[in-house]
Every structure is written in structure tokens, then in C-alpha cells.
Amino acid sequence: MFNFLNSIIEFLLDNFGLIIVLLLFIVNLGRRRNSKKQRKQNHSDKKATSSSQDGSYKSNKKGAVSQMNKETQQAKQKRNANRQRNRQTESVNQKNVAKTTKKQERNRQQRSSAAQTSLDSFNRQQSLKPTDQVRSKKSSTKKQSKKTYLGKKNLVNAMIYKEILDKPLSLRDEDK
Numbered sequence: 001m002f003n004f005l006n007s008i009i010e011f012l013l014d015n016f017g018l019i020i021v022l023l024l025f026i027v028n029l030g031r032r033r034n035s036k037k038q039r040k041q042n043h044s045d046k047k048a049t050s051s052s053q054d055g056s057y058k059s060n061k062k063g064a065v066s067q068m069n070k071e072t073q074q075a076k077q078k079r080n081a082n083r084q085r086n087r088q089t090e091s092v093n094q095k096n097v098a099k100t101t102k103k104q105e106r107n108r109q110q111r112s113s114a115a116q117t118s119l120d121s122f123n124r125q126q127s128l129k130p131t132d133q134v135r136s137k138k139s140s141t142k143k144q145s146k147k148t149y150l151g152k153k154n155l156v157n158a159m160i161y162k163e164i165l166d167k168p169l170s171l172r173d174e175d176k
Contacts, residue, residue: 012019
């Protein structure tokens with residue numbers, strides 16, 4: 001008998017954590033069941049009070065369904081009204097955009113006409129100058145374009161210098 005009790009005590013001590021977890025689980029299940037029972041009782045009490053006040057539970061349910069239908073219809077009406085307002089504002093916005101684009105075009109035309117008149121006055125001033133000065137300016141631009149062109153020999157020398165400069169400094173020193 002003593003051996004049997006001793007083995008039970010050893011088993012309990014070895015599995016003490018497991019036993020505590022199982023007890024907590026069982027207590028938690030009991031609480032859940034009790035709370036479910038209380039909810040059912042509260043719900044049945046609400047049914048009884050509502051049916052006694054309004055007549056029957058079915059009539060209450062029908063009233064709720066009809067109210068939901070009315071709410072969805074009202075929501076649809078609001079959406080349709082919002083859509084109509086949006087369409088109207090879009091048409092007004094399009095008219096406003098058209099007006100602003102016309103104004104912008106007028107402004108552009110005024111600017112271009114002002115620029116054209118300034119160009120005309122500039123051209124008149126240029127035409128009043130002697131032709132020798134105009135010719136000298138043209139010849140100077142031709143000379144500048146010739147300066148940018150490299151001959152074949154100069155081009156070859158430029159390529160050689162470029163290759164030399166592209167090498168690292170250590171390689172340049174070795175070539176010397």
C-alpha cells in the first residue's frame with residue numbers, strides 16, 4: 001500500500017505543470033459554458049419583453065426587415081442624388097476649363113503679337129545699319145567655325161595626347 005501511494009505522489013510531482021494546465025483548461029471551459037447560458041437567458045428575456053411590448057416576435061422581425069429595406073432605399077437615393085450633383089459640377093467645371101483655355105489662348109496671342117512687334121522694330125533697326133557691319137559679323141562667325149575644326153595632323157596629335165593622359169601616372173612615368 002505504501003508503495004502504491006509513493007508511486008502516485010511521484011507521478012503527481014513529476015507531472016505537476018501538466019496537471020495545473022489541465023485544471024486551468026477545465027475551469028476555463030466551465031466559465032465559457034456558464035457565460036453562454038447567461039447569454040441565452042438574457043436573449044430569451046429580451047425576446048419575452050419585446051414580444052410583450054410589440055405583440056409578437058415575428059412582427060418585430062418584420063419591422064426590422066422593412067426598416068433595413070427602407071434604409072437601403074434611402075442610401076440608393078442618396079447615391080443617385082450625389083451622382084447627379086457630380087455630373088452637374090463636371091459640366092460646370094468643363095465650361096470653366098473651356099473659358100480658361102480661351103483666356104490662355106488670348107494671352108498667348110497677345111504675347112506673340114507683342115513679341116512680333118518687338119522683332120519687327122529690331123529688324124528695322126538692323127536694316128538701318130550699314131551693310132558693312134553686318135558682313136563683318138558674318139565673316140567672324142565663319143572664322144570661329146574654322147577654329148573648331150582640326151586638321152588631320154592636329155587630330156592625330158590630339159588622339160595621342162588623349163591616350164597619354166588616359167594612362168595612370170605610374171604608367172606614364174615608366175614610358176619615359
